[in-house]
Amino acid sequence: MTTFTxxxxxxxxxxxxxxxxxxxxxxxxxxxxxGEFFDSLYREDSISNFSGEPLTGEARLxxxxxxxxxxxxxxxxxxxxxxxxxxxxxxxxxxxxxxNAAGEPFHLEGICTDVLVKVEDGRWLMAIDRxxxxxxxxx
Numbered sequence: 001m002t003t004f005t006x007x008x009x010x011x012x013x014x015x016x017x018x019x020x021x022x023x024x025x026x027x028x029x030x031x032x033x034x035g036e037f038f039d040s041l042y043r044e045d046s047i048s049n050f051s052g053e054p055l056t057g058e059a060r061l062x063x064x065x066x067x068x069x070x071x072x073x074x075x076x077x078x079x080x081x082x083x084x085x086x087x088x089x090x091x092x093x094x095x096x097x098x099x100n101a102a103g104e105p106f107h108l109e110g111i112c113t114d115v116l117v118k119v120e121d122g123r124w125l126m127a128i129d130r131x132x133x134x135x136x137x138x139x
Contacts, residue, residue: 013040014123015116019081019090022116022124030074035065041126043119048129072098076112086118087127094131110134 006024008014013029015022029038039061047054051063076092083089095109112131116124 010037010040012123013125015041015126016124017083017088017118019078019088022088022090023076023078023092027074027076030068031071033068033071035063035068036061038068039064042129043117043125043127046125046127046129048126050129050131066101070099070101072096072106079111088114088116088124090114090116108133 005028006021008025008028013025015025026041029041032038042048042060045056046060047056048060048063049055050067051060055063074094074096076094078090078092080091081088090113092112092114093109094112095107097105097107099105110131110133112129114126114130115128117127118124
Protein backbone atom coordinates (compact mmCIF):
# COMPACT_ATOMS: atom_id res chain seq x y z
CA MET A 1 0.00 0.00 0.00
CA THR A 2 1.31 3.41 -0.98
CA THR A 3 1.49 6.04 1.77
CA PHE A 4 0.59 9.60 0.82
CA THR A 5 1.69 12.82 2.50
CA UNK A 6 -1.56 14.60 1.59
CA UNK A 7 -5.07 13.29 2.28
CA UNK A 8 -6.07 11.13 -0.67
CA UNK A 9 -8.56 8.30 -1.19
CA UNK A 10 -7.08 5.85 -3.71
CA UNK A 11 -10.51 4.21 -4.12
CA UNK A 12 -12.09 7.47 -5.28
CA UNK A 13 -9.32 9.72 -6.61
CA UNK A 14 -9.81 13.47 -6.42
CA UNK A 15 -7.10 15.84 -7.62
CA UNK A 16 -8.93 18.58 -5.66
CA UNK A 17 -9.51 22.22 -6.57
CA UNK A 18 -6.23 23.26 -4.89
CA UNK A 19 -3.47 23.40 -7.52
CA UNK A 20 -0.58 22.58 -5.17
CA UNK A 21 -2.42 19.69 -3.55
CA UNK A 22 -3.32 18.45 -7.02
CA UNK A 23 0.32 18.59 -8.08
CA UNK A 24 1.45 16.67 -4.98
CA UNK A 25 -1.18 13.95 -5.49
CA UNK A 26 -0.25 13.66 -9.18
CA UNK A 27 3.45 13.32 -8.30
CA UNK A 28 2.85 10.73 -5.59
CA UNK A 29 0.62 8.56 -7.77
CA UNK A 30 2.97 8.80 -10.79
CA UNK A 31 5.99 7.98 -8.62
CA UNK A 32 4.20 4.95 -7.14
CA UNK A 33 4.93 3.14 -10.42
CA UNK A 34 1.36 1.81 -10.62
CA GLY A 35 0.01 2.64 -14.08
CA GLU A 36 -3.53 1.53 -13.31
CA PHE A 37 -3.61 3.68 -10.19
CA PHE A 38 -2.17 6.62 -12.14
CA ASP A 39 -4.79 6.20 -14.89
CA SER A 40 -7.53 6.47 -12.25
CA LEU A 41 -6.68 10.19 -11.98
CA TYR A 42 -8.06 10.59 -15.53
CA ARG A 43 -11.61 10.61 -16.83
CA GLU A 44 -12.33 7.67 -19.15
CA ASP A 45 -12.45 10.03 -22.15
CA SER A 46 -9.37 12.04 -21.10
CA ILE A 47 -6.60 12.53 -23.61
CA SER A 48 -2.91 12.23 -22.80
CA ASN A 49 -0.15 12.71 -25.35
CA PHE A 50 2.48 11.51 -22.89
CA SER A 51 3.31 8.62 -25.24
CA GLY A 52 3.92 11.03 -28.12
CA GLU A 53 0.45 10.56 -29.58
CA PRO A 54 -2.98 11.35 -28.12
CA LEU A 55 -4.26 8.33 -26.19
CA THR A 56 -7.51 7.74 -24.35
CA GLY A 57 -9.25 4.84 -22.58
CA GLU A 58 -7.60 1.41 -22.82
CA ALA A 59 -4.71 2.62 -24.99
CA ARG A 60 -3.81 5.28 -22.42
CA LEU A 61 -4.05 2.75 -19.58
CA UNK A 62 -1.83 0.27 -21.44
CA UNK A 63 0.82 2.93 -22.04
CA UNK A 64 0.79 4.11 -18.40
CA UNK A 65 1.10 0.55 -17.10
CA UNK A 66 4.09 -0.18 -19.34
CA UNK A 67 5.85 3.16 -18.85
CA UNK A 68 5.42 3.33 -15.07
CA UNK A 69 6.38 -0.33 -14.53
CA UNK A 70 10.06 0.74 -14.49
CA UNK A 71 9.22 3.30 -11.74
CA UNK A 72 10.52 6.53 -13.27
CA UNK A 73 10.56 9.52 -10.93
CA UNK A 74 8.69 12.70 -11.78
CA UNK A 75 9.33 16.18 -10.40
CA UNK A 76 6.98 19.01 -11.35
CA UNK A 77 6.70 22.68 -10.44
CA UNK A 78 3.48 24.58 -11.08
CA UNK A 79 4.09 27.63 -13.29
CA UNK A 80 0.50 28.88 -13.66
CA UNK A 81 -3.01 27.91 -12.65
CA UNK A 82 -6.38 29.30 -13.66
CA UNK A 83 -9.79 28.03 -12.58
CA UNK A 84 -13.11 28.99 -14.15
CA UNK A 85 -16.05 27.23 -12.52
CA UNK A 86 -15.58 23.50 -13.02
CA UNK A 87 -12.50 23.72 -15.30
CA UNK A 88 -8.87 24.31 -14.35
CA UNK A 89 -5.91 25.06 -16.64
CA UNK A 90 -2.54 24.27 -15.09
CA UNK A 91 1.02 24.61 -16.38
CA UNK A 92 4.06 22.84 -14.96
CA UNK A 93 7.76 22.48 -15.62
CA UNK A 94 8.64 18.81 -15.27
CA UNK A 95 11.57 16.42 -15.20
CA UNK A 96 11.44 12.62 -15.35
CA UNK A 97 14.38 10.33 -14.63
CA UNK A 98 14.19 6.61 -15.12
CA UNK A 99 15.39 3.48 -16.85
CA ASN A 100 13.70 2.21 -19.99
CA ALA A 101 12.64 -1.40 -20.64
CA ALA A 102 16.12 -2.14 -22.05
CA GLY A 103 17.72 -0.96 -18.79
CA GLU A 104 19.10 2.27 -20.24
CA PRO A 105 18.77 5.47 -18.17
CA PHE A 106 16.78 8.38 -19.57
CA HIS A 107 16.06 11.98 -18.61
CA LEU A 108 13.14 14.01 -19.94
CA GLU A 109 12.26 17.57 -19.09
CA GLY A 110 9.89 20.10 -20.48
CA ILE A 111 6.58 21.83 -19.92
CA CYS A 112 3.11 20.41 -19.48
CA THR A 113 -0.32 21.93 -19.88
CA ASP A 114 -3.14 20.15 -18.06
CA VAL A 115 -6.89 20.65 -18.05
CA LEU A 116 -8.80 19.30 -15.06
CA VAL A 117 -12.56 19.16 -14.76
CA LYS A 118 -14.90 18.80 -11.85
CA VAL A 119 -16.96 15.65 -12.44
CA GLU A 120 -20.55 14.96 -11.44
CA ASP A 121 -19.71 13.74 -7.91
CA GLY A 122 -17.58 16.81 -7.13
CA ARG A 123 -14.14 15.26 -7.67
CA TRP A 124 -11.51 16.87 -9.93
CA LEU A 125 -9.96 14.61 -12.59
CA MET A 126 -7.58 15.04 -15.50
CA ALA A 127 -9.26 15.77 -18.86
CA ILE A 128 -6.24 16.75 -20.99
CA ASP A 129 -2.58 16.01 -20.23
CA ARG A 130 -0.12 17.53 -22.70
CA UNK A 131 3.53 17.22 -21.70
CA UNK A 132 6.03 18.47 -24.27
CA UNK A 133 9.66 17.57 -23.75
CA UNK A 134 12.29 20.16 -24.62
CA UNK A 135 13.13 18.09 -27.73
CA UNK A 136 9.46 17.65 -28.78
CA UNK A 137 6.78 15.27 -27.60
CA UNK A 138 7.77 12.77 -24.91
CA UNK A 139 8.11 9.67 -27.07
